[in-house]
Amino acid sequence: MPAFFVKHIKPICFTLCSLPLAYLAMLFFTDQLGANPIERITRYSGTWALRMTLITLMATPLQRALGAVWPFRIRRMLGLFGFFYVTLHLANYIVLDQFFDGYEIYFDLVERPFIMAGMAAFLLLIPLAVTSTKKMMRRLGKRWKQLHRAVYLIAALGVLHYFLLIKLGWFEPAIYLLVYLALMLMRMPIRETLSKIFKPRQVTDPR
Amino acid sequence: MLIKSRNTHDCLESEVTDYSLYMQRRRFIETSAKGFGLAMIAPSLLLSACSEASPGSDTTTSAGKQDQELTPYEDVTTYNNFYEFGLGKSDPAKYATKFNVKPWTVKVEGAVENPGTYDLEDLLKGMQQEERIYRLRCVEAWSMVIPWYGFALADLIKKLKPTSTAKYVQFETLYDPKQMPGQRGRALDWPYVEGLRLDEAMNPLAFMATGLYGKDLLGQNGAPFRLVVPWKYGFKSIKSIVAIRFTETEPPTSWNITNSGEYGFYANVNPKVNHPRWSQRKERRIGEFRKRPTLLFNGYGDEVASLYQGMDLKRYF
Numbered sequence: 001m002p003a004f005f006v007k008h009i010k011p012i013c014f015t016l017c018s019l020p021l022a023y024l025a026m027l028f029f030t031d032q033l034g035a036n037p038i039e040r041i042t043r044y045s046g047t048w049a050l051r052m053t054l055i056t057l058m059a060t061p062l063q064r065a066l067g068a069v070w071p072f073r074i075r076r077m078l079g080l081f082g083f084f085y086v087t088l089h090l091a092n093y094i095v096l097d098q099f100f101d102g103y104e105i106y107f108d109l110v111e112r113p114f115i116m117a118g119m120a121a122f123l124l125l126i127p128l129a130v131t132s133t134k135k136m137m138r139r140l141g142k143r144w145k146q147l148h149r150a151v152y153l154i155a156a157l158g159v160l161h162y163f164l165l166i167k168l169g170w171f172e173p174a175i176y177l178l179v180y181l182a183l184m185l186m187r188m189p190i191r192e193t194l195s196k197i198f199k200p201r202q203v204t205d206p207r
Numbered sequence: 208m209l210i211k212s213r214n215t216h217d218c219l220e221s222e223v224t225d226y227s228l229y230m231q232r233r234r235f236i237e238t239s240a241k242g243f244g245l246a247m248i249a250p251s252l253l254l255s256a257c258s259e260a261s262p263g264s265d266t267t268t269s270a271g272k273q274d275q276e277l278t279p280y281e282d283v284t285t286y287n288n289f290y291e292f293g294l295g296k297s298d299p300a301k302y303a304t305k306f307n308v309k310p311w312t313v314k315v316e317g318a319v320e321n322p323g324t325y326d327l328e329d330l331l332k333g334m335q336q337e338e339r340i341y342r343l344r345c346v347e348a349w350s351m352v353i354p355w356y357g358f359a360l361a362d363l364i365k366k367l368k369p370t371s372t373a374k375y376v377q378f379e380t381l382y383d384p385k386q387m388p389g390q391r392g393r394a395l396d397w398p399y400v401e402g403l404r405l406d407e408a409m410n411p412l413a414f415m416a417t418g419l420y421g422k423d424l425l426g427q428n429g430a431p432f433r434l435v436v437p438w439k440y441g442f443k444s445i446k447s448i449v450a451i452r453f454t455e456t457e458p459p460t461s462w463n464i465t466n467s468g469e470y471g472f473y474a475n476v477n478p479k480v481n482h483p484r485w486s487q488r489k490e491r492r493i494g495e496f497r498k499r500p501t502l503l504f505n506g507y508g509d510e511v512a513s514l515y516q517g518m519d520l521k522r523y524f
């Protein structure tokens with residue numbers, strides 16, 4: 001990795017992660033969101049929420065593959081951007097889409113599995129976002145890592161949310177599912193698991 | 208009453224929409240900006256504003272009272288569900304630009320006295336042309352108001368003379384993957400088919416459109432001619448028709464074949480019968496910010512409710 005890239009990894013990452021938002025703002029202020037702007041924002045923010053979540057999951061495999069520490073230095077920032085796009089997605093749903101219609105939102109929450117999955121993901125993200133500071137990391141120590149494993153479930157719920165809402169054609173959610181599965185597989189300690197399974201049992205003498 | 212007939216030589220709305228279209232576009236920025244502003248300074252104001260929109264206090268129960276501001280031509284022609292041209296809303300406008308509709312023939316088959324393969328021009332001969340402004344309610348909970356141009360479906364059916372055994376009419380869309388790139392995938396079971404009970408088809412509201420905004424239909428809107436049944440969800444209003452079949456039994460319909468749990472044969476607009484995965488109580492009129500309540504039969508109950516007397520609309524959704 002070029003030294004410049006590694007040295008300035010945080011501002012570079014921040015800029016890149018802000019681009020989708022900048023593009024959305026550009027569309028908004030130049031009136032290019034199309035005939036149904038709210039639907040467009042819903043889809044756009046949802047898509048980037050899921051992408052950022054999956055990108056966050058790439059940090060660990062990247063770190064292992066490259067043997068470099070920089071992926072870990074941006075991991076929390078990536079996660080927070082994921083949280084940001086999910087929040088934007090939810091705010092758009094509550095403010096622009098439903099316009100604070102508590103009745104509709106309530107029925108969506110209790111009747112629509114896809115909304116339930118999305119909301120579960122959002123609720124699970126909150127403690128992760130809250131504990132994303134260095135201070136919290138230090139304070140929680142080992143438990144921080146355990147807590148933040150919830151992101152595996154969150155990403156799965158995001159993919160599930162997408163599968164449940166699609167009207168026709170499972171192609172796009174299937175791509176996200178494949179990426180998710182690949183990222184999960186990479187974390188499996190495959191060699192150790194295999195050797196555990198195939199290792200000949202040591203027969204101990206009961207006597 | 209919403210059927211607005213008009214001599215076609217009158218000045219049509221299409222000639223005066225450019226400005227309103229412009230305003231409409233600006234409006235989203237303004238209304239949403241206002242929405243955000245309010246959200247930050249006065250949540251209580253918003254809450255009261257929100258109760259205004261609750262179904263109980265709604266005054267627009269009769270269709271006539273709903274304002275009928277036309278959806279801008281640009282939106283009507285760029286925001287379409289026409290999966291033959293792709294799954295995205297802007298795909299039809301993108302891929303239908305070279306859609307060739309000439310020559311166009313229509314097969315008429317089944318329980319009918321005048322079967323055959325007709326040139327479209329011959330089929331349309333003698334049809335009384337008129338403009339009708341209808342609301343279109345998509346099953347995805349958005350809606351438009353469109354000035355169609357065409358003729359009553361009943362007139363065409365009378366010309367074709369179904370036999371006494373005919374109880375249903377089925378329509379079929381063109382199958383031509385060369386022209387319709389969406390048909391190269393298997394999103395739906397092509398060709399697209401739709402159908403109506405014969406008495407539904409004979410209802411004066413059922414319409415065959417050949418144009419909108421005073422212009423011939425564009426490919427994305429179902430050129431050269433399509434069905435418009437304003438009291439049913441948009442997917443019933445089949446586009447680019449190449450076959451009309453009169454049948455004795457309920458004909459298969461595309462969305463019902465694809466997912467019978469979510470899309471029925473009748474597909475009447477009904478705020479009380481939700482789509483299994485989303486609410487149908489409200490809809491977003493394209494160009495508007497707040498959702499508005501959806502009306503039973505899309506507000507055309509006076510004209511069509513009698514067709515469904517005694518039917519359980521929850522069961523026959």
Ligand code: HEM
Nearest residue numbers: 043046047049050053086090093118119121122158162165
């Ligand atoms: C907080 C609760 C959430 C709510 C209320 C919510 C609501 C919605 C709604 C209403 C749609 C549009 C459905 C449609 O077009 O029919 C949508 C789409 C979507 N949402 Fe969410 N969502 C939530 C959380 C999430 C989360 C956590 C993710 C990902 C991590 C996500 C990713 C997506 C994606 C990928 C789409 C589809 C975009 C597309 O159609 O291209 N959502 N969501």
